[in-house]
Every structure is written in structure tokens, then in C-alpha cells.
Amino acid sequence: YTWPDRAYDVIEEFLWKDRNTFLEVPEPCSEDTIGQQSTSAAWLRTAYHDAATANVAAGTGGLDGSIFYETARAENVGDSIASSVSQFVSFYGRYISYADVVAAGAVVAVQNCGGPNIPFRSGRITAPEAGPSGVPLPTDSLRSQTAAFARQGFTAKEMIGLVACGHTMGGVDNEDFPDINPNVGVASFDHTVYFDNNIATTYFNGTTIDPLISGPATSNSDARIFASDGNVTMRSFAHSQDTFFSTCASLLERMINTVPKEVRLSEPIVAIPFKPRDYLLSLLPDGTINLGVTVDIFGPNVISSTRVVTMHWNDRDSHRCASKACSALPVSQEANAPLAKRNGNELQAYTFSVNATTAASFSSFWFTVDEDGTGRNVVTENNGGGNYPVDDLLLLVPQYTCQGYLNGNLNITGRITVAIRSSVTPSAVTLESASFGVNGQPIPQIFDGPAAIGTSPALSPSPDYVYYTGLVPGPIQANGCSTQMEYSATIDGVVHPGQILYSGCTSRASTRLPESTCEYCGFPCTS
Numbered sequence: 001y002t003w004p005d006r007a008y009d010v011i012e013e014f015l016w017k018d019r020n021t022f023l024e025v026p027e028p029c030s031e032d033t034i035g036q037q038s039t040s041a042a043w044l045r046t047a048y049h050d051a052a053t054a055n056v057a058a059g060t061g062g063l064d065g066s067i068f069y070e071t072a073r074a075e076n077v078g079d080s081i082a083s084s085v086s087q088f089v090s091f092y093g094r095y096i097s098y099a100d101v102v103a104a105g106a107v108v109a110v111q112n113c114g115g116p117n118i119p120f121r122s123g124r125i126t127a128p129e130a131g132p133s134g135v136p137l138p139t140d141s142l143r144s145q146t147a148a149f150a151r152q153g154f155t156a157k158e159m160i161g162l163v164a165c166g167h168t169m170g171g172v173d174n175e176d177f178p179d180i181n182p183n184v185g186v187a188s189f190d191h192t193v194y195f196d197n198n199i200a201t202t203y204f205n206g207t208t209i210d211p212l213i214s215g216p217a218t219s220n221s222d223a224r225i226f227a228s229d230g231n232v233t234m235r236s237f238a239h240s241q242d243t244f245f246s247t248c249a250s251l252l253e254r255m256i257n258t259v260p261k262e263v264r265l266s267e268p269i270v271a272i273p274f275k276p277r278d279y280l281l282s283l284l285p286d287g288t289i290n291l292g293v294t295v296d297i298f299g300p301n302v303i304s305s306t307r308v309v310t311m312h313w314n315d316r317d318s319h320r321c322a323s324k325a326c327s328a329l330p331v332s333q334e335a336n337a338p339l340a341k342r343n344g345n346e347l348q349a350y351t352f353s354v355n356a357t358t359a360a361s362f363s364s365f366w367f368t369v370d371e372d373g374t375g376r377n378v379v380t381e382n383n384g385g386g387n388y389p390v391d392d393l394l395l396l397v398p399q400y401t402c403q404g405y406l407n408g409n410l411n412i413t414g415r416i417t418v419a420i421r422s423s424v425t426p427s428a429v430t431l432e433s434a435s436f437g438v439n440g441q442p443i444p445q446i447f448d449g450p451a452a453i454g455t456s457p458a459l460s461p462s463p464d465y466v467y468y469t470g471l472v473p474g475p476i477q478a479n480g481c482s483t484q485m486e487y488s489a490t491i492d493g494v495v496h497p498g499q500i501l502y503s504g505c506t507s508r509a510s511t512r513l514p515e516s517t518c519e520y521c522g523f524p525c526t527s
């Protein structure tokens, strides 16, 4: 991995580092209660119901987000699927599809409840419409259930594993299956809210409470499935939590990676233990350049009160400036508690904000990490040797960049103003927007509206930079809008990407920009 890698970074931060607060939606499993709904369980069931209609022989269906259109079906009865499907809508974007969010939901749910780490690959394509039905029902015969799993690519033995791996969490809701669970609330599959082999141990020691074992005979599908190989698979789970974990990790990974044949999934997205995020190079009103960046240190037991992280940089001519003049300590730091629940990983973030004149500017930065603050144990983090690169040909101008309606014009989502080094002449300067939550569309479409930015030289506070500014096209909508804006410049045939700017009308977090109107931005809103 070499920074930056836009597509990788977005998903890595989403999946591991709580970007957009996806990880905070399910409460920690320790706060789940037997007899009540669990978001983690709901997410796992939802991923299964999306994947279960796969036809591997034809190479169709599988985990393709089609569940979004299928919540009204009897086979998808219940709040757990309906509410998961609407929760997931807040989290997809240009670099992570809705189908990827459904798959990520299963990975996060299992980890949140202490289960194994399931490798996550991205690249799923969201189906444009509902797919065929075919999720097995508890009243189906063993034969028909076995056939349904075979269509999905799983053997009869693997079916036993997959069902046990799913039914270690959550339970049967009285509202959905009153015949199976006649009592108010949720009848749990086992005695713990966690992802563990309690479903198997209680199956053998006579204390099972699984309503698909001890309910009415016609719907006792877990009983039929678990016993279908003479209990060999269930016995191996009851004997060993390790066997249960490794089997579930591999079966659930295959389940979420069963995708239509034209889909190519990425390599697994692994957590990068030391990585910059929220990098932004901007031109300030006083004509100086600001480099803002946060580094995340991620892994088990990384939260430390003694560690000293220092940022260093080279100027635009790649010279290091006079002793210590080009290094800085963080302006703030934060230990991120919600992450601690994910397999013991923690995250500590250090935010830097440094200024330079346009003449000096920046060409790269790197860090030194003094682990215990004594100076005896200092590690250099320099992106594998090449430093973290800075491209100062294209800067953002936050003062004249904003998001919001333009006099109620829903076709405009904001304004982006960038500054381009006067020594170069760009052939194109464009901006794009991606909005979410558009009314009247089942899965909100992403609107990419490349638009040219025109020059606005009068504004620039520095002769070294020329301003370009433009309005961001694309519908934003009234109930829960959310927009991403991106900008880039093409200079001598080379595209210089800017950053992604998130607005925060929904759970999408991380905004460096004030939520504001264009008037606030200093622009007449009718332009």
C-alpha cells in the first residue's frame, strides 16, 4: 500500500476506522439483550437474504444489493431486514456501492459481536432491480432447503455450517413468526448475544432454546438441518470454538463473495496501521498555504498518552528547511473509543495544521513517532520510503467553497473554488458532485455532474495562484440530503485530483467546511 489510493482509502476508513460512523450504528454487542432486537443480528440476516437467491451455475444474483427492492416479500418478513436496508442507504457513495455496504454489514456485525475477522473485498455492483425470490423458509422441506443452498453454491454439509453461523445471533420475532414464537419479543436462538458456539453446545447439552428446534414440528428447520449429517458438523462446533470460528469465517466470506459473474472483487481491504486521512491543501485569505492532515494509528492497544508524533515536511523545491523550522506537533489528538469494540483494535488520531508561504510551499511530508516520549524509541513513517507527496499545483479555497441550496434551486448543491499555481496553465478544471437520497428513486442514484470551473482571477490573494470557481450541479434533496464534492485539474495532460469534500446532512460525518449557504460563502447566490 502506498498513500494516497483514493478507492482503497475510502473503504479502508469506512470499514476499519469509523469513517461515516458506520461502525457505530449497531450498538456494542455487550449492550444487546436476549429477547430484544439486535442490529448486528439484523445486518447478518439481511446479508444472507440478499445472497441467498444466487444462482451460481448461471452466475447471477448473490450479494448484489437487490434486497433493497425485495423487502415486501414474505420471505423477507420483519423489521430486521427493512430497517437494515434503510440504514445502509446512508453509507454508500462513489467508491463503495450499496451492495458493498450490505456485505460490509455482515463483516461488521460478526466482528462487533466477538466473532472472527471476515476478509472484505470491495467492488460489488448494485443490482438495478429486484432479483428472483428463493430464500428458504422454516417450513420448507430439508430437500428443498438443501437444493436452495446448492443453487447458492453450498453443499449439504456447508448448509449446516452456514445456518449455525447465522443462528448464533438474534432470534425469531413474535411479530414475524407468531406460530414459531408465540411470546411477545424475540425468542433467541441461544443463550448469548455474542457470535459464539453456544448454539452448538446447547444443542447437545439439552438446554437449547432455538425456536427452530423446539418450536412446532413443521417449522423446526434448524433441528432438521443440524441433524442432517448425523450431527457431525454440529459436534465439531460444540467441541471447539476455534473450529466454529474458522468454518464460519470461510463460509460467510464465500457467502458475501458470491456475486454475479461480471463482478470483479478487489483484494481484501486490510487496515493500514499508520495512515494519513482528511488531507487538505488550501489557500487561506492571507495568501498562505495550509496543509491539514490527520494520521490514524490503528491496531491492538495503540492508545497511548506518552507517544509523541511529529510531522516534518520539505518545501516545494524539496529542500528541508533550516533546523526544526519544518516540523510541527499535532494541534489536537483523539482516542477513538467506538473502535475498541472491533476485535480489540483501537485508534488514536493526531491532527496537524501547518502553514507556509506560497513561495516555500510543500512537496512532501513524513512523521517521526516517539513511542514512549523518551527519544529512545523513534520510528520514521515515510510512506515506505518516498514520503507522503504533496501536489501544490491545485489547492482548495475553503473561504469560497460551500455546500447548500442556491436560493432554493435544488439543481445546485454548492460551490467549489480552487487555486491553481500561476506558473501552469490547466487545460481543464472540473468539479463533480455525488448526491444521495434523491426522492422517488429506490436506491438513490449518484449524480456525477462534471462541470467546468471558470477563472476568477480578481479574487486571489496571491500572485502565485489563480482562482477558479464553479457551482456544483446535481440534485440535493429535502429529506436527509448528503453530498460529496470532488474537484480536479488537468495540467499538461495529467489529472491532478483534489480531495473529496463531504457535507453532513445525514450520518455522513467529516466535514471540514461550514454547512452554509452560498451567501455565507461570499458569492451572490443567483450567479
Ligand code: HEM
Binding pocket: 037, 038, 041, 042, 044, 045, 048, 077, 078, 079, 080, 136, 137, 138, 139, 145, 162, 163, 165, 166, 167, 169, 170, 171, 172, 173, 174, 176, 177, 186, 221
Ligand atoms: C434454511 C435456512 C434458514 C432458515 C429457514 C432461516 C430461518 C430464520 C427465521 C425464521 C428467522 C427469524 C426471523 C424473524 O424473526 O424475523 C431467522 C433469523 C435469523 N437468521 Fe436465519 N434462516 C436460515 C438460514 C440463515 C443463514 C444461512 C443465516 C446467516 C448466515 C441466517 C441468519 C439469521 C440471523 C442472524 C437471524 C436473526 C435476525 C434477528 O434477530 O434480527 N439464517 N432465520
